[in-house]
Amino acid sequence: MNNNSITRRNFMKAGGAAAIWIPAAARGYTASEMKDFYSNGEMSIDVSKWELDTPALCVDLDLLEANLDKMAETMSQNGIHSRPHAKTHKCPTIAHMQMDRGSVGICTAKVSEAEVMFRNGIDQILCTTGNVTPTKIARAMRLRQQCQGFIQATDSQKNARLLSEAAVAFGVIADVVVDVDPGIKRTGTPFGKPALELAQLVDQLPGLRFKGMLCYDAAAQHVVGFQTRRDQTLERMVAATETFEAMRSAGLDTEIFSGGGTGTYNIDHEIEHLTDVQVGSYVFMDAQYIAIGGKDDADVYSDFSTSLTIMTTVLNDQYAGKATSDAGAKACTINQPWPLIKGESGMTYRSGSDEFGTITYGESPSKSYRVGDKLEVVVSHCDPVVNLYDQVYAVRNDKVEAVWLISARGMSA
Amino acid sequence: MNNNSITRRNFMKAGGAAAIWIPAAARGYTASEMKDFYSNGEMSIDVSKWELDTPALCVDLDLLEANLDKMAETMSQNGIHSRPHAKTHKCPTIAHMQMDRGSVGICTAKVSEAEVMFRNGIDQILCTTGNVTPTKIARAMRLRQQCQGFIQATDSQKNARLLSEAAVAFGVIADVVVDVDPGIKRTGTPFGKPALELAQLVDQLPGLRFKGMLCYDAAAQHVVGFQTRRDQTLERMVAATETFEAMRSAGLDTEIFSGGGTGTYNIDHEIEHLTDVQVGSYVFMDAQYIAIGGKDDADVYSDFSTSLTIMTTVLNDQYAGKATSDAGAKACTINQPWPLIKGESGMTYRSGSDEFGTITYGESPSKSYRVGDKLEVVVSHCDPVVNLYDQVYAVRNDKVEAVWLISARGMSA
Numbered sequence: 001m002n003n004n005s006i007t008r009r010n011f012m013k014a015g016g017a018a019a020i021w022i023p024a025a026a027r028g029y030t031a032s033e034m035k036d037f038y039s040n041g042e043m044s045i046d047v048s049k050w051e052l053d054t055p056a057l058c059v060d061l062d063l064l065e066a067n068l069d070k071m072a073e074t075m076s077q078n079g080i081h082s083r084p085h086a087k088t089h090k091c092p093t094i095a096h097m098q099m100d101r102g103s104v105g106i107c108t109a110k111v112s113e114a115e116v117m118f119r120n121g122i123d124q125i126l127c128t129t130g131n132v133t134p135t136k137i138a139r140a141m142r143l144r145q146q147c148q149g150f151i152q153a154t155d156s157q158k159n160a161r162l163l164s165e166a167a168v169a170f171g172v173i174a175d176v177v178v179d180v181d182p183g184i185k186r187t188g189t190p191f192g193k194p195a196l197e198l199a200q201l202v203d204q205l206p207g208l209r210f211k212g213m214l215c216y217d218a219a220a221q222h223v224v225g226f227q228t229r230r231d232q233t234l235e236r237m238v239a240a241t242e243t244f245e246a247m248r249s250a251g252l253d254t255e256i257f258s259g260g261g262t263g264t265y266n267i268d269h270e271i272e273h274l275t276d277v278q279v280g281s282y283v284f285m286d287a288q289y290i291a292i293g294g295k296d297d298a299d300v301y302s303d304f305s306t307s308l309t310i311m312t313t314v315l316n317d318q319y320a321g322k323a324t325s326d327a328g329a330k331a332c333t334i335n336q337p338w339p340l341i342k343g344e345s346g347m348t349y350r351s352g353s354d355e356f357g358t359i360t361y362g363e364s365p366s367k368s369y370r371v372g373d374k375l376e377v378v379v380s381h382c383d384p385v386v387n388l389y390d391q392v393y394a395v396r397n398d399k400v401e402a403v404w405l406i407s408a409r410g411m412s413a
Numbered sequence: 414m415n416n417n418s419i420t421r422r423n424f425m426k427a428g429g430a431a432a433i434w435i436p437a438a439a440r441g442y443t444a445s446e447m448k449d450f451y452s453n454g455e456m457s458i459d460v461s462k463w464e465l466d467t468p469a470l471c472v473d474l475d476l477l478e479a480n481l482d483k484m485a486e487t488m489s490q491n492g493i494h495s496r497p498h499a500k501t502h503k504c505p506t507i508a509h510m511q512m513d514r515g516s517v518g519i520c521t522a523k524v525s526e527a528e529v530m531f532r533n534g535i536d537q538i539l540c541t542t543g544n545v546t547p548t549k550i551a552r553a554m555r556l557r558q559q560c561q562g563f564i565q566a567t568d569s570q571k572n573a574r575l576l577s578e579a580a581v582a583f584g585v586i587a588d589v590v591v592d593v594d595p596g597i598k599r600t601g602t603p604f605g606k607p608a609l610e611l612a613q614l615v616d617q618l619p620g621l622r623f624k625g626m627l628c629y630d631a632a633a634q635h636v637v638g639f640q641t642r643r644d645q646t647l648e649r650m651v652a653a654t655e656t657f658e659a660m661r662s663a664g665l666d667t668e669i670f671s672g673g674g675t676g677t678y679n680i681d682h683e684i685e686h687l688t689d690v691q692v693g694s695y696v697f698m699d700a701q702y703i704a705i706g707g708k709d710d711a712d713v714y715s716d717f718s719t720s721l722t723i724m725t726t727v728l729n730d731q732y733a734g735k736a737t738s739d740a741g742a743k744a745c746t747i748n749q750p751w752p753l754i755k756g757e758s759g760m761t762y763r764s765g766s767d768e769f770g771t772i773t774y775g776e777s778p779s780k781s782y783r784v785g786d787k788l789e790v791v792v793s794h795c796d797p798v799v800n801l802y803d804q805v806y807a808v809r810n811d812k813v814e815a816v817w818l819i820s821a822r823g824m825s826a
Contacts (some may be wrong), residue, residue, distance in 0.1 A: 028548025030826065053548050053826050087768065109768045129739075129768065132728055132785045135441025135466050155729060156784060185732035186769055218766075315545055316568060319598035326542075330800050331825045334747060353631075354796050355500065355522045355542065355825075356599055371569060372545045383767050387743050387801070390823055409823075410803055412744045412768075413443065413466050 028053040031391055031403075038403040047400045049311055049393060050374055055331035056311040057389040058376075059404075061396040063307035064094075064283060070304065071265065071282050072101040078269035083107055083126060083258055085280035088383050090408035091392065092120030094283060099124070105149065107258075107278050111139045112411035114150065120407060124149035126258070128214060128278070129187065130159055130179060136413075137162055141170040151211055151256075155179040155189045160202050167207030175211045176202050177256055180243055182217040182236055191239040196246045203252055212256030213247065215240040216278055221263030222288060226295045230267045233260075241272045263292055266303070284308035284382040287337040306378040308385070308392075309342055312357055314369040323369040325349075325357035327377070331388060332357065335381035342376040349377050387412075441466040444804055444816075451816040460813045462724055462806060463787055468744035469724040470802040471789075472817075474809040476720035477507075477696060483717065484678065484695050485514040491682035496520055496539060496671055498693035501796050503821035504805065505533030507696060512537070518562065520671075520691050524552045525824035527563065533820060537562035539671065541627060541691070542600065543572055543592060549826075550575055554583040564624055564669075568592040568602045573615050580620030588624045589615050590669055593656055595630035595649050604652040609659045616665055625669030626660065628653040629691055634676030635701060639708045643680045646673075654685045676705055679716070697721035697795040700750040719791040721798070721805075722755055725770055727782045736782045738762075738770035740790070744801060745770065748794035755789040762790050800825075 029037075030053040037047075049058050075082045084098045087109040095106045095117055105124030108114040114125045130153055131140050144150045144167070154160045154176055167174040180195045181188030189195050195213065203210040217236055223229040237259070244257050260268030260277035262285075268277045281289055285306040294301040312327035332339050332351035339349045339357075346365035350358045357377075359369060369375065379385040386392070390409055394402040442450075443466040450460070462471050488495045497511045500522040508519045508530055518537030521527040527538045543566055544553050557563045557580070567573045567589055580587040593608045594601030602608050608626065616623040630649055636642040650672070657670050673681030673690040675698075681690045694702055698719040707714040725740035745752050745764035752762045752770075759778035763771045770790075772782060782788065792798040799805070803822055807815040 028546040030548065030552075053546070055825050130728060133441040133466070133726055135443065139443075156731065158784065181732075185735065186737050186766065186771070187729045189731065313546055315543060316600045318569065318602065319594075322598065324599050327825070329746075329797050333742075334797075353599065358599070371571065384742050384747075388823065388825070410801065412468050412740070412801070 031056070034393065034400065034403050035391065048398050049376075049395045049400060050398065052311050052393060052400070054311045054313045054374065055327040056393060057386070057391070058309050058311060058393045058395045059284065060305075060307045060309070061394050061401060063305040065097075067282050067285070067304045067307060068097055068101050071279060072103075074266060075277065076102070078266075080269045080274060081276035082279055083276040084283070085109070085128070085261075085278050086113055086117055086408065088280035088386065089283055090116075090386055090406045090411065091404050092117055092122060092407055093404045095120075095122050098283075104276055105151075108408075110411055110413060111136050111143065112413050113408040115139065115143055116408040116411060118143060118147045118150070123147055126151040126153070126177065126214070128153050128179065128216065130155050132159055134162075137166045138170075141166045141172060141174065144172045144174050145170055151175040151177055153177050153179040153214060154198070154202065155181075155187055157198055157201050160198060160205060160208065164205035164207045172207065173209050174207060176208050177211050177258070178202060178213045180213050180215040180240060182215050182219070182240060182259075184217070184219050186218070188215070191243045192246070195243045196250060199247050199252055200250060210252055212254045212258070212275070213240075213244060214256070214258040214278070216259050216261065217264070218261070221261045222292055223263065224292050225298065226293060229263060229292070233264050233267050234270055237271045244273050262289060262304070263301075266295060281382050284379070284386075286382040286385075287340050287378055287380045288335065290340075291337055308379050308382050309376045310339065310379060310385070311374055311376055314359070314371055314373045314375070315356070317369055317371050321361050323359040325359060325375065326355075327351060328353040328356045330354055332377070333380060333384045333388070335384060337380060339377035339380050342378055344375070351380070444469070447806065447813065447816050448804065461811050462789075462808045462813060463811065465724050465806060465813070467724045467726045467787065468740040469806060470799070470804070471722050471724060471806045471808045472697065473718075473720045473722070474807050474814060476718040478510075480695050480698070480717045480720060481510055481514050484692060487679060488690065489515070491679075493682045493687060494689040495692055496689040497696070498522070498541070498674075498691050499526055499530055499821065501693035501799065502696055503529075503799055503819045503824065504817050505530060505535060505820055506817045508533075508535050511696075517689055518564075521821075523824055523826060524549050524556065525826050526821040528552065528556055529821040529824060531556060531560045531563070536560055539564040539566070539590065539627070541566050541592065541629065543568050545572055545575075547575075550579045551583075554579045554585055554587060557585045557587050558583055564588040564590055566590050566592040566627060567611070567615065568594075568600055570611055570614050573611060573618060573621065577618035577620045585620065586622050587620060589621050590624050590671070591615065591626045593626050593628040593653055595628050595632070595653060595672070597630070597632050599631070601628070604656050605659070608656045609663060612660050612665055613663060623665055625667045625671070625688070626653075626657060627669070627671040627691070629672050629674065630677070631674070634674045635705055636676065637705050638711065639706060642676060642705070643683075646677045646680050647683055650684045657686050675702060675717070676714075679708060694795050697792070697799075699795040699798075700753050700791055700793045701748065703753075704750055721792050721795055722789045723752065723792060723798070724787055724789055727772070727784055727786045727788070728769070730782055730784050734774050736772040738772060738788065739768075740764060741766045741769045743767055745790070746793060746797045746801070748797060750793060752790035752793050755791055757788070764793070
């Protein structure tokens with residue numbers, strides 16, 4: 001018997017059998033059952049998020065759409081574009097929602113993510129990480145053969161030459177941006193002369209077309225306090241702007257100057273010449289981003305809403321002051337701040353154990369959980385949490401509207 | 414063009430085209446290419462682990478087999494059995510290797526893992542976590558219908574009654590063990606009277622057959638120092654033994670007394686009446702287990718070898734004192750101690766960034782990495798790392814012998 005390929009008819013039979021002994025309505029629709037229901041278009045089964053088998057990853061559609069709308073409006077008001085990063089959601093459906101709201105393209109961290117996005121209808125893709133091995137360069141060039149809107153980042157002259165050789169061998173003109181390091185010294189080429197010389201080389205090499213530069217200040221995104229974050233961002237990005245201007249002065253085609261992110265989305269338009277912002281986490285938000293504080297609310301970064309949650313079930317309530325749930329590190333990661341229990345107070349959640357979550361009650365907990373109860377937690381850090389799941393349930397008013405495949409889950413290569 | 418379904422013939426064509434421009438032999442076989450090669454039995458292609466597209470999860474077969482053999486021999490010498498935990502490897506192939514070496518069964522943490530193991534030919538399975546929702550109880554009973562060797566843990570009287578109702582409804586006699594808490598207060602019922610009364614209830618309820626108890630002291634496994642670990646384990650498990658004896662005195666059938674793990678495998682036989690050890694991590698080992706020290710080596714827990722590694726590629730070498738690789742938190746988790754660079758000294762590895770690893774050089778690094786170089790890291794904490802990958806490459810003398818599917822990857826429900 002294969003539970004993973006259960007059909008709706010078989011499930012209804014099983015449900016009928018189950019009704020013999022289950023006291024209340026059946027609760028706990030499994031991922032495979034849900035995927036079957038929704039791929040058959042049977043939305044009428046009316047499943048609540050509280051009825052899902054757990055752990056289950058959910059996105060609240062009202063909150064997600066509000067986040068998407070707010071970002072689109074802010075970008076429009078600020079006169080720049082968004083080029084959202086798909087490393088956050090790894091989900092083509094959400095990428096399409098971003099494109100539909102006017103994003104100029106989608107970023108990916110890995111060429112494997114780019115392949116998945118293209119196979120699922122996204123045709124404007126910027127791979128922000130350099131591909132340095134022959135295999136990955138070949139994959140990028142094969143993708144370029146199919147996808148006119150594919151842009152590849154590079155950060156060294158040697159790599160640019162390899163890209164050029166590959167582009168010629170594959171018979172393509174590859175669009176390339178130079179990745180400039182904002183001072184993190186992780187990826188990218190240094191500001192100024194090295195960046196300019198790399199841009200000039202890309203411009204001259206056969207098979208390549210220079211499109212501009214990217215400079216993503218990862219370290220700026222989680223700086224606590226809006227003013228500190230703004231000051232640091234604008235100060236650090238002066239050299240990026242100067243580098244971009246040097247490229248222009250050298251006569252290069254500088255169509256793209258991409259950077260910024262969710263933590264600086266309402267700061268990035270102040271960076272001179274910046275064309276688009278690589279926002280990612282704004283679609284979901286998480287406990288880490290809440291903690292950085294916002295422009296209008298110093299304590300909570302409330303510009304966007306926490307749309308991404310995990311449904312979990314209480315497994316044990318026998319010990320004073322605590323309860324154990326079924327969502328541990330393998331369902332939540334061990335990123336901190338720990339997941340937040342949605343709608344409840346006076347208790348904390350920890351996902352430090354591989355298999356189990358721990359609810360610890362404080363002095364005045366809003367609730368006391370019993371075995372079988374479900375709770376909903378806001379994720380700690382959205383990107384690696386999404387990467388643990390094959391699907392996310394799209395929920396509105398607690399009802400599941402769709403099952404979205406996280407098609408680029410596990411695409412770390 | 415779909416790179417995920419590339420055939421060997423297409424790949425060879427692509428390889429031919431690539432040979433026009435790639436200076437050395439093609440390096441970086443992708444997961445889909447490797448799976449195609451090996452499912453077709455084409456072992457002759459002779460791929461080295463250094464030629465794999467990265468990040469890639471590898472297990473060294475000589476080390477894995479030595480670990481498996483050592484555990485089997487130790488158990489045999491000590492007069493107890495092993496019932497290895499599949500939550501570690503999530504891989505049916507490895508479960509079969511354990512059964513072939515005399516293990517009495519396989520443990521799983523989730524019913525979904527149990528389903529996967531059974532579908533892949535494992536027929537002695539103990540689900541160590543209680544299933545508390547109607548759906549999960551139904552899944553366990555459906556599995557019991559098919560699998561005569563399936564045993565379910567329970568830790569409360571209410572749950573035992575639900576299991577009984579379900580077993581009757583599904584027309585099975587379900588084998589059940591009582592999960593006893595060793596003092597962690599996470600899952601399980603307390604020692605002594607509560608455990609005994611639960612055992613007696615299970616024994617009496619229709620549809621259930623009492624098989625014994627389990628008591629897994631997760632907290633003992635990583636206690637640093639062999640003597641401290643031994644003293645703590647034996648002291649804490651006295652109450653478990655007394656509870657087991659009380660069950661026997663009450664006339665219950667106490668076939669199973671399961672507990673222990675990789676950290677205490679050479680201590681657990683001293684726990685009176687213990688029948689089998691739920692060892693998990695010994696197959697792979699990791700940086701966390703190395704740090705606890707062993708009986709013969711106080712500094713390094715060297716009883717088993719670190720067979721599980723991640724191959725990663727250097728992406729950036731432009732900044733003094735460091736290099737950036739392509740295996741970050743999404744490929745390595747953020748568990749600590751951080752991954753260890755195999756075969757090298759004078760440098761450290763961190764996987765704190767979602768997408769990137771950081772190599773930091775100390776005073777006398779054994780090597781200086783250049784872009785495109787590959788390195789191999791020993792994983793930080795094997796269980797959650799395995800859960801990030803769809804496959805593991807089985808390697809002997811650096812050559813890939815097989816591609817093993819991690820079929821229970823992501824099975825957290």
